[in-house]
Amino acid sequence: MKALSVIPETLLLLLDRIQSEGRCKTPLILTSKALLEYNYRCFCSLLPVDAVFFPVKANNVPEVLVCLRDQGARFEAASSDELYLLLHTGIASSDVIFSNPIKSPEHIARAHLAGVRTFAFDAASEVRKIQRHAPQSEVYVRIEVSNEGAEWKLHHKFGAPGNEVVGLCTAARDAGLVPVGLAFHVGWNNGRLDSWSRALQHSVQIAESCIRQGIPLRSINIGGGFPAHGGDQYARLKDIADVLRPTLRILKEELGLLLYAEPGSFIAANACVMVCRVLDVMQRRDQAWVYVDSGINQGFYWIYAGVKYQVVAAQPRSRQTRSYVVTGPTCDSHDIFGEAIELPADLREGDLLLVFPAGAYISSARNYNGFAYPAVLFE
Ligand SMILES: Cc1ncc(COP(=O)(O)O)c(C=O)c1O
Structure with a gap:
């Protein structure tokens, strides 16, 4: 997968500032409020959205959620724990939709009790669950669309075929729900x-x-999926907006529908960089290895699925480079950011490396989607 982007100047200046103030304790996910706000505003100015529902799964850091709330965002939760996080952060349940198409009955009931009234579904079995645990709620159908061109496809797991949608909406209405x-x-x-x-x-x-x-x-609701890794994300979103414009006119002017979106990566990905420290540099057989103080098991799981991140030296002393295997600190041999990463030839213990982009699906990788790890029963 090709997915490298340029680290924004804003993040580099922020790093300089926290270093000069002695606040750079690694490993660190350095997050720029200014970039989050800029991304949110760009998104809304490039696409004529009536509401943005930020997916908590993309970044669940409370300060990030508050910052986006203050910009006018609403939120998309996939579980009751994500919802509780939003509520604790001061976000109203009326600003939350519950999007996971297949939900556990307990999560539906908790969300309903907390005041959530809008749920996604893509199957008749889910209608029965929502009817029982969130009666009279509004529901929307997640439909199947081609994921051609996506770097990570989602369409096998969720989405009703187009020819089933009228039937699903009718079933929902018959169950006392309101298809919206x-x-x-x-x-x-x-x-x-x-x-x-x-x-x-x-x-x-x-x-x-x-x-x-x-x-x-x-x-x-046109979801997420807006390009954020690789290339100029703002230019790419503009191209998408241009190609969607004729259909958006029908959607809004002829059908009178509202346009919703759930951009996760577009808003959050380039707003953060991981700052980590070199623990050691050594030659093992014919390869140079760099060991850093945070690795894949600290949130960069998408590397296992082929997603690539940029790794650069924060303050290179020399312009001469060589190829390194960059690896995290765990004893897991898969804990590798890349096998042929060009970094300064004189890299040494204590140097800082930057891993970018680090704003989407990294801090939130712990209990991802708000689903807790299984409890341990010991007897
Ligand atoms: C329902 C839903 N909405 C939005 C998103 C955010 O997608 P992206 O990060 O590609 O913008 C996801 C990601 O998996 C999702 O499942």
Whole structure:
């Protein structure tokens, strides 16, 4: 996978400042409030969204959630623990949608008790669960769309086929629920324009058939998947907005629907960099190895799925480079950021390395999606 981006100047200046103030204790996920705010504003100015629901799974740091709330974001939770985190952060349950299409009954009941009234679903079995544990709630159907072009595909796991949607909405209505919309996700880091335009056209066609069948939908949620790793994310979002514009006109002006989105990576990824410290540099057989004080097991699990991160020296002394294996501190031999990373030839213990982008799916990798690790029963 190709996924390297340039570290924003804002983060480098922030690093200089915290170093000069003696506050750079590694390992550290350095997070720029200014970049988060900038990304949020860019997103809303490039796409005519009526609401942004920030997915907590992308970054669950309370300060990040508060910052986005203050910008006007609403939130998408995948579990009751994610919801409780939002509530503790001062976010109102009326600003939260519950998006996991397949949910445990306990999570639905807790969310309903806390005041959440909007749930995703993609199967008739889920209608029965929501009817029972969150009666009279609003529901929206996650539909299946092509994930062609995505660096990480999501469409095998979730999404109802288009021809089942009217039936699912009817079943929901018969169960006393209120079908209000459709949602899709084109897969992570998807810059392929025809995938975006086909997904939106497909969902607009489905919305039209729902409306013809007397199911008055209110919104289409175009999910996440906006490119954030690799290339200029702002230019790439503008290209997506351009290709979606004709269909968005139908969605808004002809059908009178609201446009929602759930950008996770676009908002958070480039707002953070991991700062780690070199523990040792050594030659093992024919390779040079760099050991740093934080590795894949501290949140960079997507490396196992092929996602690449940029690793650079924070303050290189020499311009001469050589190729290193960069590895974390654990005894796990898979704990490797990359096997041929170019870094200064004179790298040594105590130097700082930067791993970028580190804002999406890294701090939140602990109890990911708000699902706790299994308890241990010992007897
Ligand atoms: C339902 C839902 N919405 C939004 C997102 C955020 O996606 P991204 O980080 O690609 O913007 C995800 C990510 O998995 C998701 O599952």
